[in-house]
Amino acid sequence: MSNLNYRVYPAQMETQSFGRLRVDCTTDVGFRPISNATVEIASTGNPGNVIETITTNEIGRTGEIELPAPPIEYSLEPVIEQPYSEYNIRVTAPGFAPVEVNAAQILPDVTSDQPVSMAPSEVSGSELFVVLPHTLYYEYPPKIAEDEIKSEFETGEIVLERVVVPEFVVVHDGPPSDPSATNHYVRYRDYIKNVASSEIYATWPEATIYANVLAIMSFTLNRVYTEWYRNQGYNFTITSSTAFDHKWMNGRNIYDNIGVIVDSIFNNYLSRPNVRQPILTQYCDGKNVQCPGWMTIL
Known part of the structure; x- marks a missing residue:
């Protein structure tokens, strides 16, 4: 010391x-x-x-x-x-x-x-x-509610025949409609680690971190599986806007215990019986934003 x-x-x-x-x-x-x-x-x-x-x-x-x-x-x-x-x-x-x-x-x-x-x-x-303020300490725009299971009518053609964990995702660093925002090619595991480090505290109990990481992965894989943004004419997988997706911060530090948990369950996700696509697991902090029927992390 x-x-x-x-x-x-x-x-x-x-x-x-x-x-x-x-x-x-x-x-x-x-x-x-x-x-x-x-x-x-x-x-x-x-x-x-x-x-x-x-x-x-x-x-x-x-x-x-x-x-x-x-x-x-x-x-x-x-x-x-x-x-x-x-x-x-x-x-x-x-x-x-x-x-x-x-x-x-x-x-x-x-x-x-x-x-x-x-x-x-x-x-x-x-x-x-x-590094921007943590989402639990700073008030970012709340998530715009969506259906947790997407229909083909909403998404257009679903390109993937099965759920595939990608090696990379393309992160649009801003709202979907902002053409000036940069697209970043990010390894899938690194993206999940970054989001989890930005949206939960690494000091929380291990079981709580597991649950939140699983929710983040399920949401992300729903975006991948349904080709949500590409079917709307965009050239990216997901955004860094809290109103649409999760908070991702370019260049931020990652907590070791969160990284270990992500590496241990990176190919898992949540789904409904007889429904192939991962659930779009939406959540809020339950303090600054109220979201009845969603997960809360506080």
Whole structure:
């Protein structure tokens, strides 16, 4: 535990909560590890004060860095206090363009993995990612209700003959009708991990995380199976808009325990008896948004 006295007094050490951060650096093409990359970490509230500097090892990974975080109780019950702390991460490596991630979210008692993809400096300039507030802490547009089982009349021709777990999904980073929003090709498992890290807290009981991950996967596979957006003339699988789909945040950190759960059940989904397609499992937080008949996550 190093450099902790920058914001924690000795008398507070016994009661201060901590979360853990690990950074993984790879090339943007080929996903090869980048060793000896320099990682600088600063509190988002004081970005000019670097509190930790560490380098990646031969597999492109740093050790786990312990960072102050709010009490775990803040993320277990609805409270007005922000339940996570925020840190800025800057990564540099010889021959590669710098990458900065602002407002990475650190929860207490869990390890967070920050993936960083770096492009050669001769083909790219520096890149900045800003992690948006968590959906349980910030009020995003509520989900527009839809039928949980789609008919052929609604979707047009259903292209897939059976439910297939895709390797990639195309995420439209905005509402469906926004032509300026970027489309991102994202590995299916990584998409689920990102959404779960954005919509639930990794400090929750394991069974609760399992249930929510299963709901996220079922919703996503319904979009895949019914070709919901492509049948409307769009060229993507799903959006990052909470009014239509789930919140996906480009470049955000992923919690290790959520990642393990996703990897263990990634080819599962919820369905109805005698209905082949996955259920479009809609839910709300049950606090800021009321949704009778849906799942609630608080």
